[in-house]
Every structure is written in C-alpha cells, then in structure tokens.
Amino acid sequence: MFNKNINFSDLAQNLCKSKSLIFVSEVGQGAFKKTYHVRNLNGNDIALKVIMSANGGLRTEREINAMLTCDHPNVARILEISTFDYMGDTFPFLLEDFYGGGTLEDQLKNYTAVLDPDYIYDIGITLIEALTHIWSHNFVHRDIKPANIIFRNDHTPVITDFGLVRDLSATSLTQTFLPQGPGTPLFSSPEQLRNEKAMINWRTDQFSLGITFSICLFGYHPYSQKKSFNDNPLPSVANRNPVPNDFLQTTRKVGLPVIFKMVSPWVVERYPSPKYLLDEWTVQRRK
Amino acid sequence: MPAYHQMGHDSRNLLFEQELSSYEGAILSPVNEDEESMTQFINGMHQRNNEFIFIFDPQLYLPSSCKTKLKEWNYFPNDVETAALADLDWWNNILAELVETGCRVGFDRICSPVFFPARFSTEYYESMIQIGNSLLNMIGSPNSYQTILLPLNELAEYSRVMELASIHTNVRSENLYVIFFSDTVGRRELDNDSELKGAMKFIQLLTQNNFNISVGYSSADAILWKEAGARNCATGKYFNLRRFSLDRWDDEESEGRAISYMIEENLLGLFRDSDIIRLESNSLISLTTMNNPFYPQLRRNIDSGEAWLALSWRFYLYWFSSVINRIENSTTSPEVLIESADENWGIVEDNRIIFEERRNNGNWLRRWLRAVLEFQTPW
Numbered sequence: 279m280f281n282k283n284i285n286f287s288d289l290a291q292n293l294c295k296s297k298s299l300i301f302v303s304e305v306g307q308g309a310f311k312k313t314y315h316v317r318n319l320n321g322n323d324i325a326l327k328v329i330m331s332a333n334g335g336l337r338t339e340r341e342i343n344a345m346l347t348c349d350h351p352n353v354a355r356i357l358e359i360s361t362f363d364y365m366g367d368t369f370p371f372l373l374e375d376f377y378g379g380g381t382l383e384d385q386l387k388n389y390t391a392v393l394d395p396d397y398i399y400d401i402g403i404t405l406i407e408a409l410t411h412i413w414s415h416n417f418v419h420r421d422i423k424p425a426n427i428i429f430r431n432d433h434t435p436v437i438t439d440f441g442l443v444r445d446l447s448a449t450s451l452t453q454t455f456l457p458q459g460p461g462t463p464l465f466s467s468p469e470q471l472r473n474e475k476a477m478i479n480w481r482t483d484q485f486s487l488g489i490t491f492s493i494c495l496f497g498y499h500p501y502s503q504k505k506s507f508n509d510n511p512l513p514s515v516a517n518r519n520p521v522p523n524d525f526l527q528t529t530r531k532v533g534l535p536v537i538f539k540m541v542s543p544w545v546v547e548r549y550p551s552p553k554y555l556l557d558e559w560t561v562q563r564r565k
Numbered sequence: 566m567p568a569y570h571q572m573g574h575d576s577r578n579l580l581f582e583q584e585l586s587s588y589e590g591a592i593l594s595p596v597n598e599d600e601e602s603m604t605q606f607i608n609g610m611h612q613r614n615n616e617f618i619f620i621f622d623p624q625l626y627l628p629s630s631c632k633t634k635l636k637e638w639n640y641f642p643n644d645v646e647t648a649a650l651a652d653l654d655w656w657n658n659i660l661a662e663l664v665e666t667g668c669r670v671g672f673d674r675i676c677s678p679v680f681f682p683a684r685f686s687t688e689y690y691e692s693m694i695q696i697g698n699s700l701l702n703m704i705g706s707p708n709s710y711q712t713i714l715l716p717l718n719e720l721a722e723y724s725r726v727m728e729l730a731s732i733h734t735n736v737r738s739e740n741l742y743v744i745f746f747s748d749t750v751g752r753r754e755l756d757n758d759s760e761l762k763g764a765m766k767f768i769q770l771l772t773q774n775n776f777n778i779s780v781g782y783s784s785a786d787a788i789l790w791k792e793a794g795a796r797n798c799a800t801g802k803y804f805n806l807r808r809f810s811l812d813r814w815d816d817e818e819s820e821g822r823a824i825s826y827m828i829e830e831n832l833l834g835l836f837r838d839s840d841i842i843r844l845e846s847n848s849l850i851s852l853t854t855m856n857n858p859f860y861p862q863l864r865r866n867i868d869s870g871e872a873w874l875a876l877s878w879r880f881y882l883y884w885f886s887s888v889i890n891r892i893e894n895s896t897t898s899p900e901v902l903i904e905s906a907d908e909n910w911g912i913v914e915d916n917r918i919i920f921e922e923r924r925n926n927g928n929w930l931r932r933w934l935r936a937v938l939e940f941q942t943p944w
Contacts, residue, residue: 446735469731476691476732518724545731550774 284365290314290328293362293371299324308441310338315376323376324357328369338370340448341440344417345374352408354428354438377436379429386424386494389507393494395532399563401427401435402491402534406559408437409487410552413480418444420478422486423465424494450475463512464499465489468543471516481548484555488540492525495532500525500541518543536562567791567893568886569620569799571782577606579882581613584858587886590618592742592781592799593672596633600670607671620710621672622742622781623663627681640666650680651688656696664703675700676710676742685719690732701738710742710779717747717755720763723943730770741771743795744781752835752922755786756929761936762944765793769941772796785833787885791892792899792937800885825877827863828884829854832913832927833906838867840920847916849909857883903934 287304294301294316302315305325314326329338345356358373382401385393405427412419419426420442428438442460444450459466459473467485469477492500493507500521501511521541529535536558542548549555570580570591579585593603607619624635628645635641640662642648648655659678667675677697682689690713697711713733720726733741745764749755768778772794779797780790787798826835829844831851836844841864844850854860859880866873891897910927913920920926 474687474728476687476735477728479735481734544727546727546734546770546774550734554775 284330284367286312286328286330289362289364289369290316290326292364293326293328296362299326308439310441316373323378325372325374325376327372327374328362329371330369338441340443340445342372344412344415344440344443344445345372347415347417348412350408350411352404352434352436353411354436354440374438375436377428377438378431379433381425381429382427382435382490382494383424389493389497392497395495395534398491398494398532399534399559402559403556404435405437405487406552406556408435409480409483410556412437413483413552416446418446418478418480419483420444420459420461420470420486421465422483422490423462424490425462427490444478446479461486466515467545468515468518469545471512477545479545480552481545484540484548485542488537491534491537492529492541495534495537496528500537515543533563534559567795567797568889569779569797570882571799571801579879580610580617582879585879585882585886586614587890588617589797590620590673592620592622592676592779594622594624595635595638596624599634599637600639600666604670611671618673619671620674620676620742620779621667621670622676622712623678625659625678625680626714638666651692653692653695653699657699660696660700660703664700667704674708674710674740675704676712677738679712679714681714685716687728687732690729691735694733694735698735698737706737706739707777709738710740711736711738712742712744714744714746715764715767717745717757717760717764720745720767721757721759722763723766726763726766727770730767730774733771733776734774736776739775739777741776741778742781743768743778746782753924754784754834754929756932758932758935758939759944761786761789761932762940765789765936765940768793768795785828786933787889788833788892788899788902789933789936791889793940798885798889800882825872825874826881827854827877828881830884830888830902831906831909833902833930833933834925834927836925837921840925841867843918843920847912847918849912853884853887857887859883900934900937903930903937906930907934 290312291301298319300317302317305313305315307313310331311327311329314328316324316326318324331338342356342359345354355375356372357375359370361368361370385391409419419437419440421439422437426437426439427435429435456473459470459475459478461470463471465486467482469482489499492498498505498507498509499511501514501519502509503514503522520543521538526535526538529537536555540548540555549558568588570588572591572593580591595603610617610619623640628642631641640659642659656678663675663678677693677700679693679696693713694711697709701709715729719729747755747760755761768780768790772778777796778794779799780787780795781799782801783790783798784801790798824837826837827841828835829849829851830853831849857880859876863873863876863880866876892899907927907930910930913927
C-alpha cells in the first residue's frame, strides 16, 4: 500500500539524522521508491533509496535480492538494507554507492543530442559484460534505458535500478491479464509491451539495450517511421512490424550493424547468447 | 551419425545387426518393457559399443489412460488420477524418481516428461519448459533433453511459429527432443505445406539459437527436418504406418504390421510387392535401393512369395540412416531428393503405372518441395 500523505523528503532527512548521514539533495523518483543523495561523515557520496510502500513488497525483495546476488564493478552495489520507522509506519530503505558522473540520459540533453560511435562502442562492451553478469544469475533487468545507466566519476558506466527485475527462477509477479508488462514503454520489447511473460528472458534486455544505443547514436527509435525522437514507435513495436531496412544501413555506417539484430521484434531472432552478442559487438565494429 | 532408432516393440534385436550399425543411438520407451529387462539390454549393448547413446523417453504423454508396462516403472505416479498436472512440485517428485531410475538402468540421456494438454496454450508450453528446466537442474546438460510436443496445425501460421520458438528460447537444456504430430493417418505422408514450413522454421530458428534438435517419430519426412537444421532424426515405428497419436499406448501390437512395404528413394514413397516389380520393370529402382544389403533377399522373398516384413523393417532402417548421413555429409540434399522424386512420379504418371494403393501418387512431394523452398521467408 502506498503512503500518499507521507512527506518523503522529511522522512529522508530524519533517517539521515538517525544514521549520522548528511542529506544533500533529492535525486529522483521511480514507481516504487525515491532516491536521495546523502553523504557519510567520511565525505563519501551515497544514494539513499526509500521504498515508498510501507513494509516493502515482493518487488522490493526481488530488487534487493538481485543486487545482493550480483557482484560486478558495473552493476550498482548495495551498502546496507534496513528499515526506518516514520509516522507509525515502517519503511524499507537501501544505501547504495552514489555515482557522481550523471546518467547516460543526461548526456543526451533531453534527447536532443547524439553521441559519438566510438564512445558508444566502448561503453557498449562494458554494459554487455555487466548485463552478462546479471543474466548469468537468471535475472532480467527489464528496465534498461539511458536513465538507468549511470556513470562513476571516472566515466565508467554502471547499471542501476533493479526495481523491475525478473528472477526467472522464481514465480512471476505480473498478472497475465494485464495488457502490458512492467517496463518503460519507449525502451520496452514487444514481449513486454504485450505482457507475453513466457517470452521474457535475457534477450528482452538485449532489445532495450539496442533501443538505448539507437537513440544515443541516431537520436531516434529504430521502429520510428519518421526517424524522429518525437515519433511514437510503440504501435510498431507492439505489432512486431519489421525494423525498417534502412535502419540496417544506418547502423552499418557507424560500424555497429549488431544493433539491427538486437532490436528484432521476435525474441528468437535476437542474439542467442550473451557471449555471441559481445563477440559480434566487437567483431562487427572492427570490420 | 545423426540417425537414431526409435525403439518399439520387438525391435531391440535390430540394434545388434552389422548392417544397421551406423546409428548414433536409440530412443527407448518403457511402454513394452520392464526396468529389469531394459537394464540388461543396455548393459549388453554398452559392452558391445560404449559410444552408442541411449536416450530414455519416459512416455508420460497420457498417464491417466496408461494400460501398458509403463505403469510398472518406479517413476510412474500412483496418484495420476487426482494429481494437478500443472503443479511443478508434483512433477519434481516424478523427476526425482525418474533420475534415480535412469541411474539404475544406465540411460545416457533422459527426455523431460510432457503430457497431452486439453489445449496447446502458451501456459502449457511454459509449464513443460519449467519441468524440463527442473530436470536439467537435477542431471545437467547434455544429459537432459527438453521434450517438445507440437501439433503441426499449431505451426501453420508464421506468427505462431515465431511465438512458439521465442517461448522455447527459455529452455535451458541444449538438447531438444521434438515430436510433431497431426491427424494424418498411418501410411499417408504429411502434406500440408504451411504446417511443414512452420515445423521447418521452428527447427531452423531454434537451431540458430544453439539448440541441438532431435526429431522423434520421423519417416521419409526426416529429410525435411534435416534440411531445416535438425541435428538428429529418429525413425518412426513401422515406417510411420502408425504415427504418434493419442491412442498409440492402448494397442501396441496389432496395427500396421500385416503388410510389408519397401521405401524407394527414387520416389520417396512406400511400395508393396507388386509395386516393386513394376518399379523394376520401369527402371525406377534407385542405386540406393540396389546397394541396400537387405534388398537382394527382400527381392527373392517377393519372387518366392515368402513373408518379408522383418526384411522390410531392416531395409527401411538401413535406408533411413543412409539418407540422413548422406544429407549430413552433403553428398545429397533434401531439395535434390524431393525434386528428383517428383520428376520420377511424372514418369509413373506418363507410363500409367498403377500402384496398389490409390493414394500412393506422390502428390505430397510438391508440397514438400514448396516447404523446402519457402520455409525461410514469412508466409
């Protein structure tokens, strides 16, 4: 149950006091939690994430479990998990590493800029490796997008926000009758948009990563007919229309035709294994 | 050697024959055999050839109507009448027994159990994959095979094929044991080109996803599955005179065994006594048939009026492994085989050769050819 009348900023500041942390600023809000920038007494920057639903929930449990299971330099790390009592309710919260280099979304400047192919190639390798680690634990992130790719001060990318993670070895939490499954629609795969749970696997993240790269490189979604960020591609994605053929030519021009296959409308047509994807990513670029 | 024996009643002796030694392994069934005798058989075979692979199909397709020796096996559930077949915990108990049985008997591989559902829904396939993944957790890959039971009419539409193949990317075993079935009656060939294209596309897509596909219960149609990328094909029982169907557990003894047939590669069809003589007089007997070690005796038996049923099985099994191996090493191709057979059926028509069975007319081959030429693009 959400606590709509709670002042979460006040809650976070009280929590900081009780933990001897310095409240710096509010960073953002997701579907289930609010994130704050805080600092410990040693001056280390930390992300405080307060779960907006008192007593947490299964999704939060899955998120925490995924982050505790993963151990990779490019996957966000949990420092502490605990609860905080506020206004008669108990709120779970997480302390995670805080990354000061901004998000990939910040670099796109409200989706008006495009990024250099060499840069995308380099961070692509790191991100595929990080996702390979996540996938090796049978997790599907389900919300890969520029806003969830955050940078350390040394400019290395980190995958964050496991709020929608799907643990393939556990029972699904998404009801089959829902018209759409969890995910950010613009970056979602057809199987997410259509809530086809039986098809969700690591290839779902592969699709979202491909969309992320497309938008970073070309400024538009590969399924966009008008090649514009403002064009709505979702009906085409949901209908599984083929990716326009000229998109393949576009990806070839930057030496990354691998993206064309990553965003195939059918799961079975994408790259069959993380290793294969990484190999193709590096080999195709060299060509 | 990508051909497998699909073992049935009274066919185990065929594994020991010198001329039929080019099989990689056999798919075993508990339907007509108890655990003790199968253990002895496997031990004996492994002593002769340790590389021969025994794959066990637990045959729980329709457990509630089982009337065979299957019921005597340890893993066969005693609460099948009341069990919730969608309950993974229930299946996990069966899998544990199945794995124990497998260790005792000495199977090299075990296929995951699947059952016939009331409807082949997405949820059904999802459940079957869960069962297969559980088996994999118990015995690892490559020891486990994910069984996929697919009605061919599910595959007639391109989008459904893509959907089903996508769902099956969640299989964690690297090996798939695929059984296509339809309402095509025994002795007739599969002849719906949309369904055949769908089956071929399904195989191709999953092969491209690094799965090794073995197609069970195949016959001459195995050449289609090989063209699509199947790693192995297993012989159907009695040349698919009896196909894989719901009633096959009730009466293993009778049907399809009374009449002898010879498969002729030149026409990719099955022929009876007098047909073979007509083929000969019209020079339609292939070199492959001439070179089949069972042909001379078979031919002599026809002349003398002696029974040749056992020979016809052996002839077929030799041909099956031979054609699969020739396709595998690229000395022939399904397209060439089908095109050539289709042309030869033209000769049959031009020469007004009348075979014993009215529907033995080669009409299915144009559909097979269409499937081979068109399965890769959406239809």
